[in-house]
Amino acid sequence: MSPPAIAAPSASSAADPSAGEPLPEPPSGTRGLLASRKGLVLVCAALFAVLLVSIVTAIGLGAAVITPGETARYLWAAVSGGRVAAHEVTAYQIVWEIRTPRVLLAALVGAGLSAVGVAVQAMVRNALADPFVLGVSSGASAGAVAVTVTGGLAALGVYAVSAGAFAGALAASVLVYAVSAGRGALSPLRLILTGVAVSLGLQAVMSLLIYSAPDGEATGMVLYWTMGGFGAASWGALPVVSAVVLPGLVVLYRYGRALDVLALGDETAASLGIDPDRHRKALLALVSLMTGVMVAVSGAVAFVGLVVPHVVRMVVGATHARVLAVAPPAGAVFMVGVDLVSRTLMAPRELPLGVITALVGVPVFLTLMRRRAYLFGGS
Amino acid sequence: MELGLEGLSVVTDGRSLVRDLSLTVGTGQVVGLVGPNGSGKSTALRCVYRALRPSTGTVRVGGEDLSRLTARRSARLVAAMVQDGAVDVDFTVEEAVALGRAPHLRGNRALGRRERDLCARAMDRLGIRHLARRGVLTLSGGERQRVLLARALVQEPAILVLDEPTNHLDVHHQVELLSLLRDSGLTVLIVLHDLNLAAAACDRLGVLHDGRLVTAGTPEAVLTTDLVHEVFGVRAAVVSHPLTGDPQLLYSLAPSP
Numbered sequence: 054m055s056p057p058a059i060a061a062p063s064a065s066s067a068a069d070p071s072a073g074e075p076l077p078e079p080p081s082g083t084r085g086l087l088a089s090r091k092g093l094v095l096v097c098a099a100l101f102a103v104l105l106v107s108i109v110t111a112i113g114l115g116a117a118v119i120t121p122g123e124t125a126r127y128l129w130a131a132v133s134g135g136r137v138a139a140h141e142v143t144a145y146q147i148v149w150e151i152r153t154p155r156v157l158l159a160a161l162v163g164a165g166l167s168a169v170g171v172a173v174q175a176m177v178r179n180a181l182a183d184p185f186v187l188g189v190s191s192g193a194s195a196g197a198v199a200v201t202v203t204g205g206l207a208a209l210g211v212y213a214v215s216a217g218a219f220a221g222a223l224a225a226s227v228l229v230y231a232v233s234a235g236r237g238a239l240s241p242l243r244l245i246l247t248g249v250a251v252s253l254g255l256q257a258v259m260s261l262l263i264y265s266a267p268d269g270e271a272t273g274m275v276l277y278w279t280m281g282g283f284g285a286a287s288w289g290a291l292p293v294v295s296a297v298v299l300p301g302l303v304v305l306y307r308y309g310r311a312l313d314v315l316a317l318g319d320e321t322a323a324s325l326g327i328d329p330d331r332h333r334k335a336l337l338a339l340v341s342l343m344t345g346v347m348v349a350v351s352g353a354v355a356f357v358g359l360v361v362p363h364v365v366r367m368v369v370g371a372t373h374a375r376v377l378a379v380a381p382p383a384g385a386v387f388m389v390g391v392d393l394v395s396r397t398l399m400a401p402r403e404l405p406l407g408v409i410t411a412l413v414g415v416p417v418f419l420t421l422m423r424r425r426a427y428l429f430g431g432s
Numbered sequence: 433m434e435l436g437l438e439g440l441s442v443v444t445d446g447r448s449l450v451r452d453l454s455l456t457v458g459t460g461q462v463v464g465l466v467g468p469n470g471s472g473k474s475t476a477l478r479c480v481y482r483a484l485r486p487s488t489g490t491v492r493v494g495g496e497d498l499s500r501l502t503a504r505r506s507a508r509l510v511a512a513m514v515q516d517g518a519v520d521v522d523f524t525v526e527e528a529v530a531l532g533r534a535p536h537l538r539g540n541r542a543l544g545r546r547e548r549d550l551c552a553r554a555m556d557r558l559g560i561r562h563l564a565r566r567g568v569l570t571l572s573g574g575e576r577q578r579v580l581l582a583r584a585l586v587q588e589p590a591i592l593v594l595d596e597p598t599n600h601l602d603v604h605h606q607v608e609l610l611s612l613l614r615d616s617g618l619t620v621l622i623v624l625h626d627l628n629l630a631a632a633a634c635d636r637l638g639v640l641h642d643g644r645l646v647t648a649g650t651p652e653a654v655l656t657t658d659l660v661h662e663v664f665g666v667r668a669a670v671v672s673h674p675l676t677g678d679p680q681l682l683y684s685l686a687p688s689p
Contacts (some may be wrong), residue, residue: 090542180520309540313523313531318516323483325587326507326535371521374540 093375100382107386108160111393112152116400119144128153155286156389158294162283162347163357163388164381165298167365168305169340170358171376175312176336177241183359187248187337188225189344190353191255194278196221197349198259201274202266215290215349218278222345225251230337239333240319280405281354283392290350301343302381308336309374316373356410357384357391360418367421433494433509433590434459435480435619440489442475442643449475451643453489457591457636462613462620464630467640468664473595473623474515476640480593480621481512493591507535511589513580513597525571526564528579529555532586547586554582557612573600581609585616594622598629631655632678639663655679 106121113124127148130137137145169184177186185191199205200217209216233239233247263275277284311332314322319329361384362376369375388406391413395404435457442450450472457463465473478484480491482503491498493509501509511532523531529551530543537543543551555561558578563571568579577600584592592613598606606626610633613620624630630637631651638648641663647654660668660681668681 175521178520307539310531310534310537313521313527314534316521317528317531320478320481320483320514320516321512323503324481324507324510324512324514324584325531326502326504328503366522370527371523372527 093369093378096369097378097382100379100386104160104382104386104389107389108156111156111159111389112148114393114397115147115152117144117147119148124148150288154288154291155283156392157291158286158350159283159388159392160385161291161294161298162351162354163361163391164302164385165343165347166354166358166388167361167380167384168302168377169343171362171365171373171380172305172308172312172336172340173358174362175316175373176333176340177245178316178318179241179245180363181359182245183355184340184344184347185252185353185355185358186245187341187344188229188251188255189222189341190279190348191252191259192225192228193218193222193345193348193353194275195255195259195262196224197278198262198274202262212289219345219349221255222348223341225255226337226341226345230334230341234334239330239337241333244333244337276405278348278352280407281352282395282403282406283351284396284403286350294346294350297346298343301339302377304339306374306377308332309372309377312373312377313371316371351406353407354388354410355407356414357388360410360414361387364418364421433619434492435510435591435621436490436492436495437476437480438490438492440476440479440486440491442472442479442484443487449643450479450486450640453640453643453645455638455645455648457619457621459619460617461635462622462633464634464637465621465623465640466625466627466630466637467646471640472643473640475643477512477514477593477595477621477623480591481510481514482506483514504535507587509589510591510593511584511587513577513584513592513594515595515599520569522567522569524565524567525555525560525579526551528568529560529582529586532583535587550588551582551586554585557585558582574602574605577601578605578609581612589618591619591621592616594620596623596625598624598626627655627660628680631680632673632676651679655681 109121109124109128112128113119113121119127123144127137127141127145129135130145131149131153166184170182173184173186174180174182179186197214197218199221200214205213205217229244229247229251230239232251233243259275311327314325314327315329315332317325322329322332361380365376365380365383369379387410391406391409394409394413395406398404398409437453437455440450440453441448453472453476455463455465465476467473475484479486480498482498485499493501493506498506498510530547532551532554533543533547536547552561555564558581560575560578560582563575563579568576571579577597581594581597584594594613597609601609606629610629613622614633622630622634624633634651636649637651637654639646639654639659646663647659655670657668657670660666660670667684667686669684670679670681672678673680
């Protein structure tokens with residue numbers, strides 16, 4: 054046995070060549086660009102430009118194709134109160150009454166689900182978490198099916214089902230909260246286990262309701278609520294969704310550094326002046342409200358809230374303020390594209406959104422995972 | 433700034449983890465907490481960095497009752513280096529260290545020039561500046577420990593508490609870390625397993641057993657053959673360190689009589 058011949062280089066001795074030298078140059082590429090505030094603003098501005106173009110293009114496409122120029126003109130006419138010629142009224146109505154609310158809703162929900170996914174992953178410290186892991190989507194589905202089957206909430210007219218979904222989502226969140234906070238602290242593992250258990254229970258309730266339903270209508274609904282779709286979008290729902298999701302995005306962004314600290318663990322968070330329990334409770338209320346509203350108008354679109362956060366993190370790094378600045382516009386662009394495919398690929402039939410998000414998202418995600426040294430969740 | 437634990441007791445699920453613990457750490461002193469596994473060392477420490485609220489008793493920093501301060505305010509006075517579960521998020525070393533400024537910054541405010549210098553100096557002190565752009569998850573255990581200490585220093589606390597900071601460190605870095613603490617001028621409360629390192633590094637030691645403070649005093653006064661036998665159940669001879677005069681223990685593997 055010979056002693057080891059090579060002494061390990063001591064990183065911290067006084068002779069350390071790196072000590073006192075300026076920091077190494079920022080890495081080139083996107084991550085380097087994003088390290089500066091200016092770079093981040095540029096990237097976000099570019100993403101918003103892409104989003105605007107996607108929205109106008111997507112509004113033009115469908116069974117009746119309308120060029121982006123025409124689309125923009127109709128949109129301008131609608132917003133500014135301008136006039137359109139008599140022969141254009143049909144095209145105008147397709148653009149403004151049918152497609153615009155749908156595409157805007159897709160953008161909102163894509164942005165919201167992506168940001169909520171980022172927040173949920175940080176607050177339960179689990180890379181597999183998504184907006185629906187806390188039982189919200191199952192609650193919404195169960196609520197919607199319950200309203201359909203029982204004919205309840207009839208006073209709300211066309212909004213009855215959405216209202217039922219929202220009520221179900223909130224009830225599920227309150228249940229998850231009450232059970233996991235039963236003994237004071239809201240630990241990440243308790244939260245996620247409770248969420249999964251409540252989800253499974255509510256799915257069973259939903260199945261029971263469907264089997265007890267007299268007709269087949271409920272079966273089709275299940276597909277809609279579990280896979281998602283924007284087929285029911287209308288101008289009526291947009292104000293409510295915007296009023297919850299847009300401020301929610303701003304609040305989540307402002308939680309950026311708190312989420313950084315929460316991701317370090319509860320002990321460390323406490324030592325850095327962030328009460329983990331109080332922050333987790335506030336975040337749970339916020340993300341439940343946002344998710345509930347989104348699920349009520351679009352069903353549970355899987356995958357976006359799981360994968361967009363990871364893809365954005367691979368590009369911009371782990372700092373939550375940066376992730377939460379880039380994820381919403383990126384998620385919005387993605388969702389507008391997915392919705393476009395869903396209504397054009399097999400027209401006139403619509404594909405459920407979850408099918409497309411997964412078919413597109415999985416390969417993209419796996420490719421990026423292989424190409425980048427992405428270490429979320431262990432090396 | 434002086435750190436005082438006054439009559440601290442912690443009871444969880446009917447079990448008494450810390451019983452009536454009183455201990456003072458004078459300004460600029462390094463005080464070690466030692467004791468067998470489960471003797472309440474980490475629990476007492478958790479009350480100081482506010483991960484745990486004591487059932488009774490008070491923690492005072494500079495005479496002020498810690499529980500009356502906001503979480504942010506106390507995080508500006510007391511920093512901690514703790515054994516938290518593995519972190520899953522791939523921050524760079526630079527980003528992880530910069531989070532030490534969290535209690536000083538509102539919202540997402542970026543670090544100012546002075547704060548960036550502060551982070552750079554802390555990384556220099558811990559010899560991790562060359563790792564600044566590396567992902568934390570790619571580091572060795574010892575490198576991660578040094579990132580944690582750099583973050584605690586960047587917090588600019590008056591009081592630093594550490595739970596087993598020498599875990600995962602080789603002997604060179606153990607000695608270096610403890611010397612750094614001694615030279616920092618901070619008021620330090622540190623939990624250590626290694627009694628010999630504790631004797632070398634600390635001005636005073638507190639010995640915990642079953643949540644009770646058995647004795648406290650200078651290492652010479654505390655580390656006796658009888659005490660080590662009584663508290664840790666091992667036989668050891670106490671000798672004086674030939675270079676420094678600190679008491680050092682030589683353990684005997686022979687079964688206790």
